Amino acid sequence: MELGEQKLLDIKEGLKSGVPIVIGYIPIAMAFGILAKTEGVSLLDTMLFSVLVFAGASQFMALNLLAVGVGAGEIILATLLMNFRHFLMSASLAAKLEDRRKRWIPLAAFAVTDETFSVAALRQGTLTLNYLLPMEYAAYGSWLGGTALGYLLGSALPELVKASMGVALYAMFTAILVPAVRKSKVVTILALGAGILNTVLSYSRIVTSGWSLILTILLVAAAGAWIFDGEEVERDE
Amino acid sequence: MLVLIVGMMAVTYLPRVIPFFIVSQTKLSKRIQRFLQFIPYAALGALIIPGAFSATPDMPSAAMVGILFAGLYGWFRGGIIIPVLGSIIATWMILSSGFGMIM
The missing domain is CATH 1.10.287 (Helix Hairpins)
Structure with missing residues (x-):
């Protein structure tokens, strides 16, 4: 009985955690649908992008590169570089996940995005698939729905509302990070260090934005693990 | 394709x-x-960082106010849904008032 209750509680928590991502994805997915239509991509192909790839930045990049006539091979390579940051994110989630029911892992891994990762990784206490999957797939549903809405209805949302909703994911990242910063100096140093390094790398244009994120996460987390030897970040309240 | x-x-x-x-x-x-x-x-x-600084490209200060709200609310009260909704509303208010122009 108690196990069943815990399961329901986790699912409910997962869906609730998905809400900010759902809100944040709608305007971005709609923008993708609108852009795809403008560039003459069919509705089926547009949906397939969102259904199969489910990685916002690289989907936009693909449309932009297609528009200037870049070939599929090059776009796929650029996608690999851009989305390789998820390797680091999945590795981090895998270490936190306590629930190892193998057949659900491929599904959970498919929906690892910057946003679902951030919410899951900073969840207090244990991370279970009962929590992770509903959160991820609420986000996925919103990504698909937003894509279809954008393609079919165009800019159904007023410009001002869409622009305001553009702040949602940054607000979510901030709201997730701030309590951890408040509790730990190490977290503060890591997050600030990463922000500064990412700013320097992206504005100096030494590397592309995809690389900038990967390098920043890799270097800052590695430097942290080296410097803060023996210090543990508090995970629980 | x-x-x-x-x-x-x-x-x-x-x-x-x-x-x-x-x-x-x-x-x-x-x-x-x-x-x-x-x-x-x-x-x-x-x-x-630095993405948040250009979340509302036409008026970066609007996004800044929204994110500031999310940060402050998260710091003192925690939670995610209220900070996110509040930041959207705050950003919308600044954008629609045009107040951010002078900041």
Whole structure:
């Protein structure tokens, strides 16, 4: 009985955690649908992008590169570089996940995005698939729905509302990070260090934005693990 | 087009799924564990900065006010849904008032 209750509680928590991502994805997915239509991509192909790839930045990049006539091979390579940051994110989630029911892992891994990762990784206490999957797939549903809405209805949302909703994911990242910063100096140093390094790398244009994120996460987390030897970040309240 | 989409799926999915099988089958040293534990904080820092400064490109101050609200609310009260909704409303208010023009 108690196990069943815990399961329901986790699912409910997962869906609730998905809400900010759902809100944040709608305007971005709609923008993708609108852009795809403008560039003459069919509705089926547009949906397939969102259904199969489910990685916002690289989907936009693909449309932009297609528009200037870049070939599929090059776009796929650029996608690999851009989305390789998820390797680091999945590795981090895998270490936190306590629930190892193998057949659900491929599904959970498919929906690892910057946003679902951030919410899951900073969840207090244990991370279970009962929590992770509903959160991820609420986000996925919103990504698909937003894509279809954008393609079919165009800019159904007023410009001002869409622009305001553009702040949602940054607000979510901030709201997730701030309590951890408040509790730990190490977290503060890591997050600030990463922000500064990412700013320097992206504005100096030494590397592309995809690389900038990967390098920043890799270097800052590695430097942290080296410097803060023996210090543990508090995970629980 | 289908070749492109399936190719993109493959190169996106593989980095997402492979770590789950590596990490669960390896005994990790303390240092690697710490590295993996630090990744979210580094990632969040890099996801917020500098992107947040151009979240509302026409009027960056509007997004700044919204994100400031999310940060302050998160600091004192916690939670995610209220900070996110509040930041959208705050951003909308600044954008629609045109107040951000003078900031």
